[in-house]
Amino acid sequence: MNKAFKGYRCTVCQTFYTPQRDLMACPSCGGILEIEYDYDLLKETIDIDYFKNHPDRSMFRYLPLISVHEPVHKNMLKVGWTPLYRSINLKDQLGLKELHIKDEGLNPSGSLKDRASAIAVIKAKEGKHDVISCSSTGNAASSLAAQAARAGLKTVIFVPKRAPVGKVNQLMVYGARVIRVDGDYKDAYDLSKRAIETYGWYNRNAAINPHLVEGKKTVAYEIIEQLGFHPTDWVAVSVGDGCTLAGIYKGFYDFKKLNLIDRIPRLLAVQSEGCAPLYEAARLQKPPRPTEEDTLADSIAVGIPRNPIKALSAVIESKGQWITVTDEDILKAMRRLGETEGIFGEPAATATLAGIGKALEQGIIKPDETVTYVMTGNGLKDPKNAAKAVDEPVLLKPNFNELDKYLKDKGDIPDV
């Protein structure tokens, strides 16, 4: 029993609820719930010394700060404590004082979403569910399918027709029941909602399930710890549904409330030009309007973001900024990240890097500021778009003279 988990507060009508089984949206108004903690109680045990030499090198080192009761984490896939790299080459190329890259592609199923799914599986077990379900463009689904398989739970996953084949195959290997919905993300979401209500499955849909943000926030905790409790001026991340952005903000918020940091970094929220309802909402200072999902960055192609309130206020509260990038920027950034740092990111993840570059060009981020780049997903997940980012490799006969000529043409060896 986590005594610091006080309860839920509705982000719309502000009603407060004490901890209870399977509470999702606000029973009173349908608003999204936010988990609240007793920070004074947490302060009694959680300080910087608490983290020094903490033996658990995974997100579960933060268990006292997460709204779960059951200590079922011992037999789970290891999520979190991913590397935070200090950039060398990329920083110089961008003309930036300091850049850190958080490689979330090294989580068990290859994305930051593993953090949320780990919590979903724990909460499903707490609620004595045998089946967990969600709709997802891919990463939420595969992370759920992986963690649920390990935990012996069944998963039913709804994906839109356009979900990349690599992501769909991955979750089928994990044994998930996959329902490919002949429509877009909204169609997949609506069908999953109906099924979850009808069959009583545990709901892992982001935004609706208030505990998922509590998993995602651990990436912010780690960034703080890995930076020696001195976070960078900016933290950049790409945004689809808005839940990851909200989670990152929550992580910084918690640590500030616990006096572990003295300020919250400014959040650079990056959307794809082809699907930027939150960017537009921030610009127009109006609620987001449903938009087309016309971008190759499928993980952030969400025409109707489910978490606009938390996402928009995260940027406002942190004095951050919204920015958009094109598909071309995203593919260029994919090569740039690979070539300079040896990290392979999926389009939604390299969108963030493209956004950092653009923010520098536009003077939003200054060259003498410091930035943490949250690299949200592994490039191996989306080979089709990786192929678009690179040239076709040359095919040569096994003949040395042909090779020599080719390398000289390319300038790889001197033509003497």
Place this chain on the structure above:
Amino acid sequence: MNKAFKGYRCTVCQTFYTPQRDLMACPSCGGILEIEYDYDLLKETIDIDYFKNHPDRSMFRYLPLISVHEPVHKNMLKVGWTPLYRSINLKDQLGLKELHIKDEGLNPSGSLKDRASAIAVIKAKEGKHDVISCSSTGNAASSLAAQAARAGLKTVIFVPKRAPVGKVNQLMVYGARVIRVDGDYKDAYDLSKRAIETYGWYNRNAAINPHLVEGKKTVAYEIIEQLGFHPTDWVAVSVGDGCTLAGIYKGFYDFKKLNLIDRIPRLLAVQSEGCAPLYEAARLQKPPRPTEEDTLADSIAVGIPRNPIKALSAVIESKGQWITVTDEDILKAMRRLGETEGIFGEPAATATLAGIGKALEQGIIKPDETVTYVMTGNGLKDPKNAAKAVDEPVLLKPNFNELDKYLKDKGDIPDV
């Protein structure tokens, strides 16, 4: 300067050489060299206490046991200290007392080969090289390209025509110069050899480069540490070139020499039926003969293994066993691993699981024995074969009644 690195001994003619720049094969007979250490010197500092609370959670915690001099590891991609999972579901399904799974797919570029490439990059820097080259079916190449990009070195990679597109794209994203050779692995290898000799590039070809095994051995160190210095009865791994197997043996050998363990686990060496020259060599007690490369497990499809001596003797010395599995076994094992443990492995990695299953059936491994399964590569690397392992997902209209009927047909929900 690593004083414990005594030198090289030829595995064929036994000639000994002191440490020197860029030494590859034996200058006297062309045989493969083995690195030798001064174990008495190492014993002065390396004991179980040395590892307790060692702050470095990567393969570089073992730096005193590796044949490198330059401490350039600070700015490298984090390789190693991958999770070792105690199996729950899979162990029961196999009918095995205890099974541990070492998930090497969570290394930076997604495979165990990252361990070897990290060492290659350090040695290339020691030798003041600007270009590193290798021929590879994929994982050696992408791991090299990633680590070299981070280190600011250039890579030229030779791949056989059949290399999976996902793997090729990955290394092009890392900025490697990729030469796709219109032929098989041997053709790619021969062309790379000629180019390396001609242009003076650093050679990362496994078997030829004696330091790569020293990187790979760290996976055995980690397994021992993660099992509390009590290794399992068996350690299973699939075999292509033979270098990974040789590396694992070397790791156990080192720790035994240092009195950190009292016995070396028996090695289960798994090859694919479609390309099993080492299995055949062991069976016939003769040197391996060139064979076809007819298996979907491309990472172990090596018709002319370059490291037969070390590989064959590793199995003999450990009182291990060779076994082969079919492509069908490999795909079944891919689903099995995913469904039971939430781990997605590439074919060469799930071949090992298939081999464990077959070894149990044949009584080679007994149900009351304990096994460590070295899961060598991430399934995301090879979406084409993952697609073969799973059924096509159903495509449904966004209509609840259609869904309900489908789920009842499948038995996912009761048909009442």
